[in-house]
Amino acid sequence: MNRSPNNVTIDLSALKDNLIKIRELVGKKTKIMGIVKSDAYGHGLIPVARELEKNHIDSLAVDYLSEAIKLRNAGVNIPVVILLGIGTPQEAKKVAGYDLIPIIYDIESARILSEVGKRSGRAVKVYLKIDTGMGRLGIDFRETGLFVKQLKEMNGITIEGLFSHLSSADEQDTLFTNAQIENFKEAIYVSRRLGLKLTMNSLANSAGIMRYKKSHFDIVRPGIILYGGLPCPDFVNPPSLRHVMAFYSRVMQVRNVEHGTPISYGRAFFTDTSRKIAIISAGYANGLSRSLSNKGGLLIHGQKARIIGRVCMNLTIADVTGIKGVKKGDRVCFLGKEKGNAISSDDIARWADTISYEVLCSLGSRNDREYIN
Template sequence: MPKILSGDMGPTAVYINHKNLLHNFNLIREKVKPSKVMAVVKADAYGHGSTEVAKTLENENVDYLAVAFPEEGIKLREAGIKRPVLVLGAQLTDFFQAMIDHKLEITITHLDQLKFLQNLTKESGKTAEIHIKVDTGMNRVGFYEAEYYQALEIVCSSKRIQLKGIYSHLSSADEDDTSYTQLQINRFNKLRQESEPFFTDEKPLFHLANSAAIMHYPQAYFDLVRPGVMLYGNPPAPGFKTNWDIHEVMSFKSKIALIKNVGKNEPVSYSRRFYTSAETRIAIVPAGYADGYNRKLTNKGEVLIKGKRFPVIGAVCMDQILVKIDNEPGIEVGEEVILFGSQGSQSIRIVEIAEKLETIPYEVTCWPSGRVNRIHLR
């Protein structure tokens, strides 16, 4: 008879190790001194939980936080976060008043935004804090050089617009070919030097370095760096070489819910993508693609049970995966299953999964869904 797990609710969860988070943050802060650190907590802190991550970093006196959208910043404010928060990227002017009201720093990417903000602050009597984004070669968001200087002139003549920073974004800092990244760094540095005459009082923070640049391009540190994926212990891409001792912050775990024996030459799971070659012992684990275990791991994935690797067989289902455990002794219903993370001396790293699926670690940590518990370990 199959063995069925009972009395244990919600076995699938991600675990967020705040000691590892602090290790990574303090390592970055120490190595980039005297540059400041802007911790990127967009996309729910890359799936790690933005409010909890922000609270930990605020307690450690992080200089800045960064999000992608106004609602992400408002969420931090409503959770009591007081540190400066920059909203990255292009934003609709509809949300400018809400950002001002919640003391979020606004990214300005074109002149129409700036002119709108001038009128808005004049009418409301409130001051807006902004960062100007310049496009040094990614050709996505930001001012090209000619309009950048027009923007500076407008800002410098505006009484209620405070320029807090000027920044750009590197498109290729994780690649082996360094030429384009160095070109972007040079363009940004030239722009920084030529901007000096505009600043007679408080100078804005110039910032450029993302995680890849922090690890490979110290000449890109300028006044502030923006660690994202490395803050959570992952390299920006499979094959990226670094000697930085960063530790993974997220692990993904479940438990065996059922163990059954399947006969020889039988299909397993949807679409009969796996056939048994002999009588096979299978563990059913209640974690599927709706939880964040990617369906492309069908017949490719591995999990850890009792410190050993076992293959995922057949199609990944919405709510379950099937694991071939054969005659491995001591495996019982309720046994812990590591989807990624460490167990004993073995690890399944996030970057390993990313490489297997030809993607990047950023995507893997964003997979776990809202129905998966997030357990914060401090």
């Protein structure tokens, strides 16, 4: 076998359509920062970034300096934000040299960037990360004033705006998210009272974009919804989005087995009658969660089939008893559309008790990718 029978397809026209939908949700006055960290959630950093830039997204965000440099070297010229910031003078020099925008969340990194900005004669743009309730990176919102006073004593940096992150905007209970929004407003008020202009404040993630208009502020940060997924499998009343990724495999063998036949490792499944099974050329090494064992699904000839037995490293077994004409070499759809039926990343996430982010990152990073438009 010269090449893998498994492949991921990335539909860039779907990415464009999802960006259009996000623009409709936020309105013309609100800017959009596309999240392309982790290889664009498994979709491919450079192709996705180029498509978003071509369709006039305002800026992009990655986790690491190395990702940001890849974007610059690939000719991406729009603003790029480094969500996890920097930690050394060497990194700060590269930030200035490549005209990047790091997040700061401690005084040490601010001082490093300040020194680089002063030496180069050009202030380094930064965002200040405020923790409004996520309990992760950031300055406690109640300490915003003290931190801003320290920053104002430094030359060589320009604070573009405040950043924060919503922890629970996908939940039905709105109390905590509304509290985070109010905490963010308070941090902005305190900072502006101390003399910061703050023209690019950002709080809304994908869930915030869809559910909390008042969380939009100056610039929103869509991640999973750019790729057609949802913040959680049971997100209520989502907008119409298109899945950007599809994942296909092939039937390796079709067998007829008797009643009581054990299937796959550990004999975790026994056939209850005579069945027809298909052995398929993808497993957990290809990004399929082992949690799909005995409860996931797939499409063959556009018809749904159930995964039976445990998912193996490179093989999965499906019950195809009710599907006519299944044969070796037939295409299998684990994610995507086939003849009117569909399996979404949120379907897979629900079966595997996870989230679509993990599904897309796993499948996209472990298989050959083909780009279509």
